[in-house]
Amino acid sequence: MSDYQPQQLDSKWQQRWTARRAFEVEVDAARPKFYALEMFAYPSGHAHVGHVRNYIIGDVVARTKRMRGFNVLHPFGWDAFGLPAENAAIKGGIHPETSTLANIAHMKGQLQRLGISYAWEREIATCLPEYYKFNQWIFLRMFERGLAYRRRSTVNWCPSCQTVLANEQVVDGACWRCGSIITTRDLEQWFFRITAYADELLQGLDTLAAWPEKVVVMQRNWIGRSEGARVRFALAASDAGIDVFTTRIDTIFGATFVVLAPEHPLVERFAAEAPDPAAFRARVQAFRAQDREARMSGKEGFDTGRQAVNPFTGEPVPVWIANFVLGEYGTGAIMAVPAHDERDFEFARKYDLPIRVVIRPAGGAAADVVAETGAVSSDGVLVHSGPYDGLPSDQARRALTAEVGRRGLGEGSVQYRLKDWGISRQRYWGTPIPVIHCPTDGVVPVPEDQLPVELPKVAQFTGRGDSPLAQVPGFVNVTCPACGGPARRETDTMDTFVDSSWYFLRFCDPRNAALPFDPASAAYWMPVDFYSGGVEHAILHLLYSRFFTRVLRDVGLVTFDEPFTRLLTQGMVLKDGAVMSKSKGNVVDPDDMLQRYGADALRLYVMFVAPPEKEVEWNDAGLDGSYRFLARVWRLAEHWLDSVRHGAAHEVPGTLTEAERALRRKTHDTIRRTTIDIDERIHLNTAVSSLMELVNELYAFSEQTAIGAPGARTADRDGDGAAVTVADRAETCFVVREAIEALVLMLSPFAPHTAEELWERLGHHDGLVTAPWPAFDADLARPDEIVIPVQVNGKVRGRLTVPIDVPDERLRELALADPAVQAHVAGRTVRKVIVAHGKLVSVVVQ
RNA sequence: GCGAAAGUGGCGGAACUGGCAGACGCGCCGGACUUAGGAUCCGGUAGCCGGAAGGCUAUGGGGGUUCGACUCCCCCCUUUCGCACCA
Numbered sequence: 017m018s019d020y021q022p023q024q025l026d027s028k029w030q031q032r033w034t035a036r037r038a039f040e041v042e043v044d045a046a047r048p049k050f051y052a053l054e055m056f057a058y059p060s061g062h063a064h065v066g067h068v069r070n071y072i073i074g075d076v077v078a079r080t081k082r083m084r085g086f087n088v089l090h091p092f093g094w095d096a097f098g099l100p101a102e103n104a105a106i107k108g109g110i111h112p113e114t115s116t117l118a119n120i121a122h123m124k125g126q127l128q129r130l131g132i133s134y135a136w137e138r139e140i141a142t143c144l145p146e147y148y149k150f151n152q153w154i155f156l157r158m159f160e161r162g163l164a165y166r167r168r169s170t171v172n173w174c175p176s177c178q179t180v181l182a183n184e185q186v187v188d189g190a191c192w193r194c195g196s197i198i199t200t201r202d203l204e205q206w207f208f209r210i211t212a213y214a215d216e217l218l219q220g221l222d223t224l225a226a227w228p229e230k231v232v233v234m235q236r237n238w239i240g241r242s243e244g245a246r247v248r249f250a251l252a253a254s255d256a257g258i259d260v261f262t263t264r265i266d267t268i269f270g271a272t273f274v275v276l277a278p279e280h281p282l283v284e285r286f287a288a289e290a291p292d293p294a295a296f297r298a299r300v301q302a303f304r305a306q307d308r309e310a311r312m313s314g315k316e317g318f319d320t321g322r323q324a325v326n327p328f329t330g331e332p333v334p335v336w337i338a339n340f341v342l343g344e345y346g347t348g349a350i351m352a353v354p355a356h357d358e359r360d361f362e363f364a365r366k367y368d369l370p371i372r373v374v375i376r377p378a379g380g381a382a383a384d385v386v387a388e389t390g391a392v393s394s395d396g397v398l399v400h401s402g403p404y405d406g407l408p409s410d411q412a413r414r415a416l417t418a419e420v421g422r423r424g425l426g427e428g429s430v431q432y433r434l435k436d437w438g439i440s441r442q443r444y445w446g447t448p449i450p451v452i453h454c455p456t457d458g459v460v461p462v463p464e465d466q467l468p469v470e471l472p473k474v475a476q477f478t479g480r481g482d483s484p485l486a487q488v489p490g491f492v493n494v495t496c497p498a499c500g501g502p503a504r505r506e507t508d509t510m511d512t513f514v515d516s517s518w519y520f521l522r523f524c525d526p527r528n529a530a531l532p533f534d535p536a537s538a539a540y541w542m543p544v545d546f547y548s549g550g551v552e553h554a555i556l557h558l559l560y561s562r563f564f565t566r567v568l569r570d571v572g573l574v575t576f577d578e579p580f581t582r583l584l585t586q587g588m589v590l591k592d593g594a595v596m597s598k599s600k601g602n603v604v605d606p607d608d609m610l611q612r613y614g615a616d617a618l619r620l621y622v623m624f625v626a627p628p629e630k631e632v633e634w635n636d637a638g639l640d641g642s643y644r645f646l647a648r649v650w651r652l653a654e655h656w657l658d659s660v661r662h663g664a665a666h667e668v669p670g671t672l673t674e675a676e677r678a679l680r681r682k683t684h685d686t687i688r689r690t691t692i693d694i695d696e697r698i699h700l701n702t703a704v705s706s707l708m709e710l711v712n713e714l715y716a717f718s719e720q721t722a723i724g725a726p727g728a729r730t731a732d733r734d735g736d737g738a739a740v741t742v743a744d745r746a747e748t749c750f751v752v753r754e755a756i757e758a759l760v761l762m763l764s765p766f767a768p769h770t771a772e773e774l775w776e777r778l779g780h781h782d783g784l785v786t787a788p789w790p791a792f793d794a795d796l797a798r799p800d801e802i803v804i805p806v807q808v809n810g811k812v813r814g815r816l817t818v819p820i821d822v823p824d825e826r827l828r829e830l831a832l833a834d835p836a837v838q839a840h841v842a843g844r845t846v847r848k849v850i851v852a853h854g855k856l857v858s859v860v861v862q
Numbered sequence: 863g864c865g866a867a868a869g870u871g872g873c874g875g876a877a878c879u880g881g882c883a884g885a886c887g888c889g890c891c892g893g894a895c896u897u898a899g900g901a902u903c904c905g906g907u908a909g910c911c912g913g914a915a916g917g918c919u920a921u922g923g924g925g926g927u928u929c930g931a932c933u934c935c936c937c938c939c940u941u942u943c944g945c946a947c948c949a
Contacts, residue, residue: 188946230866230944237865240948262949275949312947345948352949358863359947433948551943624887625874631942638874641887651902692878702876705886712886715903725903805882810930812882850929856881858929 020650022614022643025769030131032772038785039133041089043540050086051541052078053520055549055557056093059119059141060100063126064596064603065622065634066589070548072619073586073628073700075132077546079765080694082133083789089541091523092127092134094120096143097512099177099193102445105477112445116143126606131615131768133785138526142515143445147522149468150532151514152450154564156461157571159451163209164439166459170279171438173201179441180205182511185556189308192556197307206449206508207436210563214239214432216577217562226582228629231554238555240433245417246347247426249274252323252332258282261346261431264356265420266412269401270374271351272364274324275317275336278303279343286320286335296320303339315340315363326351327425328402328416338363346431354391361391374400375409437560439511444474444484446509454496454503463497469505483507516557517564520544520579535573544580548628551585558583584698587631589622596634604634616767617643623766624704645708646770649763652714653774655726656752659743661779663753668746676751679717680796683755686710687792690762704766710759714752721748758790806831807858808840816857824851831857 033039054074057067071092078090094116101112120141127134140147158164172181176196180203185192210217218239221232244263251257258274276283278300290296299318303311317338324335340359341350354364354371364371377396395409404412420426440449448469450462462469472491474484485491485507496503518532524541525533549557558580565579588595591602609618621642626632653660672680686706693703718725721743743749757778764771764784775784799820804827806814814836818827828849831837841861848860 233866234944237945242948244949260949264949315947340947340949342948350949357949359949362947431948554944627875630875632874635874635888637888645887648902697878699876701874702886705876708886719904803882807881807930815882848929850881852881852930856930858881860929 018654020647020770022616022646022770023611025773026129026131026610026615029769029772030128032783033131033133033785034136036783036785037137038783039088039090039135040137041087041135043537044087045540047087048085049089049541050078050081050546051089051544052081052546053091053523053544053548055547055553056095056140056516056519057123058095058098058100059116059123061119061122062603063123063606064589065606065609065618066596068126068130068606068618069589069622069628070550070586071127071130071132072622073584073698074546074548075619076623076694076700076765077698079133079768079785080789082786083761083764083784084695085788089138089523090133090135091138091140091526092132092136093138093140093519093523094123094142095512095516095519096120096141097148097446097509097515099179099443099445102443102477103177105445109477111473111475113143116141116445129610129615130606130619133768138523140519140522140526142447142512142519145468145470146527146529148447148515150518150522151447151510152462152467152469153464153532154518154568154571155450155510155514156464156467158208158567159461161567161570163212163567164206165209166204166206168202168204169207169438170200170202171205172198175199177443179443180438182438182513182556183435199307203440205438205440206510207438208563210437210560211432211434213563213566214241214434215430216566217434217559220562220577223578224580224583227580228551228583228585231551231558231583231585234554235559238434238559242431242433244429244431245413245420245426246429247327247351247420249324249327249333249351251335252325256282256285258324258335258349259347259426260349260351261429262351264353264409264413265416266395266398266404266407266409267353267356267374268326268328268351268416269398269404270353270355270372271326271333272354272370272372273334273336273352275338275341275350275352275363276320277341277343277348278337278339280337280341280348282349283337286322286337290321300337303337306339311339315359315366317363317367319367327420327423334369336367344435345433356391356393358391358393372400374398437511437563439514440508441511442483443509444471444477446512447514448485449506449508449510451506452494452496452503453506454498454501456501457496457498457503460496460498460503466497471509483509485509513556513560517560518568520547520561521565521568521574532568532573538574542574543576543578546582546584547580548584548586550588554585584628586628587626589632589634591634593633609639613639613643614646614769616770617646619768620646620704620766623700625701627699627701645711646767648715649711649759650770650774651726652711652718653756653760653778655718655723656743656756657777659723659749660753660756662742662746663749664746665753668750670745670747672747672751675717675720676747679713679751679755681799682710682713683751683758684792684794684797687758687762687790688794688797691789691792694765700766703762707759707763707766710755714755714759717752760784761787761790802854804831804854805856806834806837807856808837809861810858813837813840820854824853827851827857831859 052074054070078088082088096116101116104110104115105112142148155164172186174181174191174196176194177191181191186198190197218241221236224232242263244261245265246259246261248257248259283300287293287296315338317336320335320337322335323332326333352360354360355373356375375396376399377392377394398404398407398412417428448471450469452460452462454460472488474488477484492505492507494503494505521533521538525537528534561579566577568574591604594600594602596603617639621639624642625638689706690703693699715725723743760771760774772784801817802820804816804818805812806816814834816830816834828851844861847862850858
């Protein structure tokens with residue numbers, strides 16, 4: 017018998033898998049495919065156990081699916097562009113390419129040492145020209161379709177990262193990466209017109225049944241669809257008007273003023289016409305300079321002195337400018353209905369503007385309630401609304417919107433919170449945007465045959481706010497592809513989220529030099545069947561990927577809408593109550609664990625400690641437990657090795673003992689539970705505990721046999737001093753073989769190195785990567801006797817051991833006859849007896 | 863403030879569609895084997911009362927529905943997450 021020495025097994029089997037190309041796959045139309053994917057990694061340098069947890073989850077799923085007969089694509093790659101590498105270059109002088117490639121090499125080694133079953137031949141890195149060429153290719157397709165466009169706009173600017181951020185990358189007014197407070201700048205920027213797909217992205221959410229509800233809700237809120245109406249308020253003494261957007265046109269008779277955002281286009285005109293334009297502009301500028309926090313802290317505004325006309329009451333209403341109205345949403349102007357909107361109410365109170373009640377809420381007071389304490393924003397029935405009095409809000413909205421249309425003042429309108437995605441970044445380490453600016457031809461796309469536009473080697477990284485590419489004359493100075501005259505190359509690079517918006521498609525055909533991927537390959541592999549990663553990507557990456565998939569569908573490369581069928585958001589691994597991070601100094605390095613325990617104990621522990629979605633606190637003692645379990649399995653298999661080898665692979669004719677039948681039952685029930693837990697529910701922790709139960713059962717069974725249990729004193733029962741190595745009964749050998757082989761097979765997704773070694777020692781020489789997953793027989797899994805608890809008035813008073821198929825009527829008789837039950841029933845009236853079929857009997861007495 | 867999810871032994875966590883609460887593991891206690899054991903094997907382990915049989919109380923707190931509630935409904939507390947002037 018040999019000892020369990022996991023570290024040796026790790027390298028032995030990792031080498032074999034590579035030599036056998038065990039995880040490499042090709043399209044095979046004859047077999048069902050399964051695409052398992054974990055979000056690819058930013059090559060920061062070291063993977064900690066928090067990252068690694070996700071890869072293990074995906075690996076358990078991928079390995080199980082392989083054994084269940086699927087052609088499994090399980091690739092990995094690197095989200096290799098990005099700011100940290102460039103910042104490191106500014107600080108330490110190491111070129112981003114050098115540091116990134118070194119980090120990739122190191123992290124790849126870490127993942128390989130964990131035995132993650134990746135198809136490494138399909139590895140991609142987004143910083144390589146063969147990959148980012150197709151970012152540029154897709155950009156050109158979007159440009160042709162008007163989905164990539166350029167405009168000057170006020171953008172989020174991170175003063176620390178020295179670059180623009182998309183709205184999705186601003187979290188609580190701060191940079192998602194470094195946490196600096198965001199300022200704004202006016203810049204010429206490239207945008208992707210994601211809003212063109214807003215409705216489709218919203219409706220598609222309904223089809224994502226296997227996504228966490230939380231993520232679906234977050235995306236729905238982010239898209240933020242609002243149905244309402246655009247209504248024009250005429251300006252008194254002017255031919256101009258103010259368009260407002262409202263979702264509550266039913267309250268329009270209560271609109272007592274109009275408010276413009278400081279950014280509204282009319283503001284400058286009002287300023288110019290004001291008695292003191294300089295003072296006017298100063299007040300507006302004060303609002304515009306306010307950051308988000310200041311705007312949030314209190315509503316402020318001033319009266320422009322201008323009047324607009326409420327199109328329904330015909331009354332003049334004052335026009336204000338205020339800090340709480342957003343320039344970039346709706347029309348940048350609102351009609352204020354203080355009686356029925358909290359924000360308008362607060363503002364009206366502060367500046368003593370009129371409040372007029374026009375809605376009586378359902379079930380509200382009969383008399384008109386003057387809003388004293390706050391706005392009433394619920395729907396109700398219209399009052400003080402002329403001919404619309406008495407209409408419920410929803411009907412009034414339809415009627416008023418129709419009337420607005422008839423009078424040419426506006427129309428029904430749908431607004432989204434979602435804005436177009438700004439993708440220009442003033443940094444070096446990203447994909448060059450493939451356009452050329454020509455003095456005569458304007459913006460000219462780089463011709464496709466000139467792709468990729470390669471990143472030039474830049475030696476100096478200064479960290480100044482303009483793109484480092486602008487400092488490279490050989491890159492900037494080009495001839496115009498249209499007219500041949502001197503022109504200037506675009507020097508901004510793309511947001512790295514562009515890279516990650518389609519990488520899952522590239523894995524289908526990663527070496528294609530002509531297209532991002534072959535449509536036929538994508539048609540076979542896509543969509544991703546199981547996708548796992550951090551919930552922090554609930555909006556950014558997952559929304560962009562859904563957008564890109566639709567664009568590529570419209571380009572004709574794919575035929576489906578949604579890229580990810582099933583999504584799992586894995587919980588983080590905490591240490592000392594905090595997320596692991598280098599700066600906190602609380603990272604657990606997987607390599608340390610590998611040296612001490614081997615890959616399998618780490619893998620098993622991480623899967624066993626909690627359900628995959630849940631956050632966990634790292635605990636070394638738990639890892640000890642997993643190691644002990646694997647060593648226990650090892651001893652068990654070694655102990656029974658000869659018997660298993662002698663055992664029949666298929667059922668033997670002899671009659672089984674009760675213990676043997678019980679073991680078979682446990683084996684088949686364990687297969688049933690484990691299969692459902694891994695394959696359907698993704699409850700990997702309970703799958704492991706089922707396997708532990710089977711091992712415990714095997715130890716108990718072993719004790720009762722001639723050869724005894726491993727490690728126990730009961731071995732050598734016949735006392736002749738010679739070790740007994742093979743069970744005396746063929747039936748015993750068969751049931752033990754069945755149990756141990758099933759155990760090793762089902763353990764293999766979690767502990768592949770240990771399982772492979774045991775599988776080989778048990779006499780199998782083809783490896784178990786594609787060994788068939790054990791099948792269970794439902795009849796064998798079912799016990800022939802069950803214990804039925806009997807309750808009297810809700811408390812368990814007795815237990816009946818009965819055949820599994822006992823009729824309900826018989827169960828009822830047995831329950832009432834049971835002495836323990838009788839003791840609680842005697843002398844009282846039985847009012848009711850409920851038999852829950854096969855589960856329990858409930859007796860109600862008085 | 864709005865919205866969502868979650869609160870179960872000393873700890874991590876089980877409990878499928880309402881049916882024996884605490885599977886499995888950690889920790890702890892005891893036993894066996896041992897020169898030794900931090901190895902291994904076996905047993906015990908929610909709390910309280912009891913010598914035992916057994917009983918009572920328990921899934922954040924309080925109500926409710928039900929023969930029966932960790933599970934469903936209402937109110938409250940706590941924690942976590944998301945959104946936060948989107949008209």
